[in-house]
Amino acid sequence: MTDSTIDQPVLHNGSQGYRVPLLINDAPVLKNHQHEVRNIMKSEIYCDDEWASIGVTTSIDLIEQSAYLLTAGTMSGTIPHTQPEGSYGLVFTRPLGVVLGIAPWNSPLFLALRAVIAPLATGNTVILKGSELSPRTHYFVAELFAKAGFPPGVVNFILHRPEDAPEVVGYLIRDPAVRKVNFTGSTQVGRSIAQQAGLALKPVLLELGGKNCCIVLKDADIDRAAEAALAGATLNGGQICMSTDLVLVEKDVVDEFRAELTKHLRSKNGSAYRLVGLKSQSRVQALVSDAEAKGSSAKASTEHQTDSNLTPITILDNIHSSMDFFRTETFGPCLGIVAVSNEDEAVKIVNDSDYGLSAAIWTRNQYAALEMARRLQVGAVHINSSTVHDEATLPHGGTKLSGFGRFGAEWGLKEFVETQTVIMHAPEITADWGTEASSRGLHDTTSVKRDQVSAEYAGPLSYKDLKLSRPWKTRHSVGNHDEIVRGKLWVSVINCYEDRILDNVYLSFRMATLVAHMRSAERQLLQSPRKCLGLWSFSRLWVDHSGAALLANPGFQLANVCFAGSWTLSALLVLVVLSLIL
Structure with a gap:
């Protein structure tokens, strides 16, 4: 290949x-x-x-x-909590x-x-x-x-x-x-x-494969249980991994169940199935013959089968553990009846099986059925339904000899997929903050830790924190500031603070991380002839589906972001960013 x-x-x-x-x-x-x-x-x-x-x-x-x-x-992917202060764990799937x-x-x-x-x-x-x-x-x-x-x-x-x-x-x-x-x-x-x-x-x-059991308790709807058991045994000729092989019936109602099952069998009088091959047909017949030889009585949907390629529906009564039918997957239109003393015996029979794919419980006591289902060592339990049931929204798979892993849904x-974990640790931050920043105690070319910068600028950010070379007017404020803050800044992982304000425009970013690389050699804040507030060069913008993270990766340019002179433009950019996040 x-x-x-x-x-x-x-x-x-x-x-x-x-x-x-x-x-x-x-x-x-x-x-x-x-x-x-x-x-x-x-x-x-x-x-x-x-x-x-x-x-x-x-x-x-x-x-x-x-x-x-x-x-x-x-x-x-996800962003789980990590122990080192200032670190972020990213779990990708690929x-x-x-x-x-x-x-x-x-x-x-x-x-x-x-x-x-x-x-x-x-x-x-x-x-x-x-x-x-x-x-x-x-x-x-x-x-x-x-x-x-x-x-x-x-x-x-x-x-x-x-x-x-x-x-x-x-x-x-x-x-x-x-x-x-x-x-x-x-x-x-x-x-x-x-x-x-x-x-x-x-x-x-x-x-x-599976050796799937239908458990019928004494308070069950016997008629519906018998109908579902027979349907589960005969759909597609019983050639389904979830097909019903055994019915475990409490002794108090086993006679009633036999009568109802026989009634439904008569409604299928003459029905027979052509299995996929003669080998399958021979195997099913061998299981039936072994059960009959060891004391089981059989009822078939047709007594005289004229077409040797067809297999009739067969109900085997008085099945017990010495018979091959008791443990071997049938994969044919056959159903065995086992009388049990109580639900504990039924659970034991299911759990003693080498298989563990599907089971059904019939009872009017939903809570008792739920408790019983939790005791069964199978991949799926169907309460008041057939053992044959699968949906695209559900996981499907078994235990023991029925396999491992799950098909279906998420x-x-x-x-x-496999996961890949990436843990990000913040480097030191070099800041050149200019006059305004120096007045706050952060001097030019001073190397400071990320937490120090965060502490200095943890509060609301407004236009007053960034001096402009010409008036920057909004409906909320008027300013005339001659100083320009010029800085070069490596921003690695900076917490986004809720309720932060840019020019009195309310921003509430519920994001976990922001990763931005401001290229100091190529761009400096507010040095553009357009008097831009910022000219950021992002490599690539990737937004987690939940709005939980913004990550920088190579390939995407976000440039020439200009705030100069317009509150409307500022608000518009805010809306664009919010739309990306949400």
Whole structure:
């Protein structure tokens, strides 16, 4: 890999203002091509219209939310407190570089977008490694960014034969240009990726499998709980990392729950799902057969399956810990019922699992549910809802074998930046203050500390503090001062005092720091023929989004700032400065 994929200059050097319109452009492009991508998804992974539509709507939400977070200033730096007097700590965020995103097939549009959009939003370039089971959908995602106006080399797409996956992925992870890997998929493959990344000392973001439980307490709305559990087990044929595998029902209501669940199963009579491949179908059938052999009773949505490529909805009763179904992720349209004595037993079953992605609690006692949720070792808990729930405004990820790190919202953006801390310490200040300053005890070429200068000029500043060579009239005052204050001053970090006044024009700057470099060799105060009050040469003006700081960096000129003779001009400049800050 060479070229712009590695150098990634475009988005890094471009401001957030450059990246946001590009991100926003993705949404209308996707809307205009949604029918095309829905048909592609249905042909590749055999999903129904409902799942294809969910993929499009959630993808649009993800795009719009990512753009919003940038405009909201979520990724701006901070200015924390530092101990040395007169010092300021600046914490910047910056992109990592090249990010490798490995997307799965089961929700190909949304999960491929999720793999690349947060890295792009934070200024990285991306390599999207597509799945051999959904190649056209993943290629559609790569094309989407090109159609939205992203420059060439920012989003890069790689596809390979299934047998070449270990070699290709290993090469990409080892390449020095790749700075981080994000992967969504099985725990087995995630473990291999984490091992290779560990050898290369590269961070990874992993969203892996789950054995997700729905807990039904005795005071729950049993009918709604049964309906939600079955929906969570069968959406997209159960091929979702958050799919409901087990229902942990208190014994007092387990018979009622069985009856309601059977009722909802009958409403799906004849329903069956074509899984992504015969290997998946065989694995699901093996789990069902093992459970039946060890004492479970099974109810299916269809008794006589004529199409061998289809897998019926199956409910397994009396599941216990000796069965493979109890601990193994199903990834198919199956649901197991486990009777528990109380909520403590339910919590223990959830926490004893090797996985920790999602869970649901059904109860009418919201406070008890909240307390119970805090005890569960999972990434997300859904009270009175399905285990299948994800939104662009929420963090998404798991614990234990379900992975680590978080996709989604600001948590997802922060996965793809690093911080840099810069601590500024004030140097000594050399001042040549002229006659007026000398009368205050600050003599020519006297070296003074910053704090001394601050103490001398901590009070309000008005026109009387700066003698002009001709009358400077305002509606508030009239003065005729013949002396000119000429000074050369290095101003490093000077606190901006609230309620400071320039020519009786009230200024209230709630800023933390002002960094200004007045070039003494090139500019001296009030020496211009225009009788300017000041001619400041700034290198570059950067304003923190909150108005917390003004920093000087190379590249921007603010020159010929003239106050001479006009209160209106003075006030106008004040308004301009305030607009920059606020």
